[in-house]
Amino acid sequence: MTLHELLERYALLMNLSDRSVSLYGHTIDKFKEFLGREPLVTDLEDVTVSKFLRWRATNPCRGRVVSPHTVAKDRSQLLAIWNWACRKKLHPGEWPGLPRQKKVKRAPTAYTVEEMSKLVKTARERRTLMSGLPSAWWWSTLLQTAWQTGCRIGELLALRWREVDTTHGRLLFLAETRKGRERDLVAPITAELAAELEKFRRSPDALVWPRTGHPLSHYASMRLLCKRAGVPSRAFHAIRKASASYVAAAGGDATAHLGHADPAMTRGHYLDPRITETSRGLDFLPPLDLNEPPQGGDRPAA
Numbered sequence: 001m002t003l004h005e006l007l008e009r010y011a012l013l014m015n016l017s018d019r020s021v022s023l024y025g026h027t028i029d030k031f032k033e034f035l036g037r038e039p040l041v042t043d044l045e046d047v048t049v050s051k052f053l054r055w056r057a058t059n060p061c062r063g064r065v066v067s068p069h070t071v072a073k074d075r076s077q078l079l080a081i082w083n084w085a086c087r088k089k090l091h092p093g094e095w096p097g098l099p100r101q102k103k104v105k106r107a108p109t110a111y112t113v114e115e116m117s118k119l120v121k122t123a124r125e126r127r128t129l130m131s132g133l134p135s136a137w138w139w140s141t142l143l144q145t146a147w148q149t150g151c152r153i154g155e156l157l158a159l160r161w162r163e164v165d166t167t168h169g170r171l172l173f174l175a176e177t178r179k180g181r182e183r184d185l186v187a188p189i190t191a192e193l194a195a196e197l198e199k200f201r202r203s204p205d206a207l208v209w210p211r212t213g214h215p216l217s218h219y220a221s222m223r224l225l226c227k228r229a230g231v232p233s234r235a236f237h238a239i240r241k242a243s244a245s246y247v248a249a250a251g252g253d254a255t256a257h258l259g260h261a262d263p264a265m266t267r268g269h270y271l272d273p274r275i276t277e278t279s280r281g282l283d284f285l286p287p288l289d290l291n292e293p294p295q296g297g298d299r300p301a302a
Contacts, residue, residue, distance in 0.1 A: 001090065003028045003039045003081070009090075010081050017181070019154055024081070027074045030056060041090060044082040046097050049075075053101075068104040075101060110242035110272035115231045116147055122229035131210040133200055139225065141197055142209050145171070146236065149187035150243035150258050152179060153218070153236035157211065162204035166194035178259070185259045245275040 007028060011021045031039045034052045043049075057071045079098065085091040111119070123139035130138040146156055151173060158177035165171070173185040189197075197208070211218060219235065226233040240258065248254040248271050255266040 001041045003031065003041065003043070006041055006081055006085055006090065010084055014084070017179075023073070024077050027077045030074065031078070041085055042092060044078065044085065044091060044096070045093060049078055049082075049096075050098060053098075069106075072101060072103055105268070108241050108245075108270055108272050109234060109238060110245050110270075110275060111231070111234060111238050112242070112275070113246065115229075116143070116239070116242060118229040118231050119143055119225060122225060131212045133210070137196070137200055138209055139221075141193065143239070144193050144196075145189060146239040147243055148189050148193060149173075150240050150247070151185070151187060152240060154179075155185075157207070157209055157218070159208045160204065161202055161206050161208060164197060164201075164208060166198045166201075169194045183259070241270045241272055242275070244270040245272040249276045249278060 004025070007021070007024050010016070011024070016024070028039060031043070031052055034055050035043065035048075053071055053075055056066065056074055057068070058065065075098070079096055082091065082096045086095045120140050120143050123143060124136045126135035126139060128135045142156060145151070146153065149156075149171060155173050155178050159171065159173065163172040163174065169189050169191055171187045171189060173187065175181050175184050178185060222236060223233045244254040244258050244266060247257045248266075254271060255263045258266060258270065260266050
C-alpha cells in the first residue's frame with residue numbers, strides 16, 4: 001500500500017479537513033522526492049524517516065532551507081499516519097521509535113498597524129478583476145476583515161453572504177469552516193467595512209471572496225502585494241497575530257478575540273512582543289551609578 005492510499009483511508013476515518021489532507025499530501029510528496037519513488041507503508045521505518053527529516057532540514061526548497069517548524073510538521077504528520085497504520089494492523093513492521101526533536105520557539109512576528117495600512121492602501125490601487133469582482137474591493141475588504149476579526153484565511157475564504165450581517169456589523173463563521181470544527185464564532189466589524197462589503201453583495205449562497213484558478217494562488221498574490229506595498233512578506237497568518245497583539249496591547253482579551261480555549265496558545269504563538277510588551281523588566285531596574293569614582297577596593301597603580 002502506498003502512503004497516498006493510506007492517507008485516503010486515514011483522512012476519511014479521522015474526518016480530516018481538505019486543508020489538512022493537502023498538508024499531509026505535501027509531506028508525502030516530499031517523502032517521495034527524497035526516496036525517488038512512490039513511498040510505501042513499509043517505508044515508515046525509523047532509519048528511513050530519520051534520514052528524510054534530516055534531508056528535509058538541510059535540502060533547500062524554492063531557494064531556501066525550510067524552517068524547523070516545517071520539519072516538525074512533517075515529522076508529526078508522518079508519525080500520525082504511522083501510528084494509525086500500526087493500530088489498524090496496516091503496517092507490517094514495528095511501531096515508530098524516532099528520537100525526540102527539540103522544537104525551536106520563535107517569537108511571533110506580526111504586521112504592524114503601519115504595514116497593514118500600507119497593504120490596504122496598495123490593494124485599493126489595483127485595477128484588475130478577481131473572480132469577476134474588482135481586485136481593489138476583493139483584496140482591501142479581505143485584508144480589513146482579517147485585521148478586524150483576527151480570523152484565519154481559510155475561515156474568511158469560506159464565508160458566504162448569508163453569514164454577513166452588515167446592518168448590525170456582524171460576521172458568523174460557522175464551526176464547519178473553522179479549525180477544529182467545534183464552535184461557531186460571531187465577529188464584529190466596523191460600520192465602514194460593512195458598508196464597503198455591501199457594495200458587492202451577491203446571493204446568500206455565494207462566497208464573499210470567490211476564487212478561480214489554483215486553490216493556493218492567493219498566497220502568491222499576497223507576496224506580490226507585500227512587495228508592491230514595500231512591506232515584509234509574512235503571509236496571512238501574520239495578520240491574525242497582528243490583530244491579537246494589538247488587542248492584547250490595548251488591554252483586551254486576545255484569547256477570546258481569536259477564539260482560543262487556551263491563553264497559553266495565544267501568548268506563545270500569536271502575541272508579537274514588539275507590540276504587546278509596553279513595559280519590560282528593564283523598565284523597573286534602577287540605573288547604575290557610574291559617575292562617582294569607586295570607594296575602596298584596588299587603587300590604580302602609581
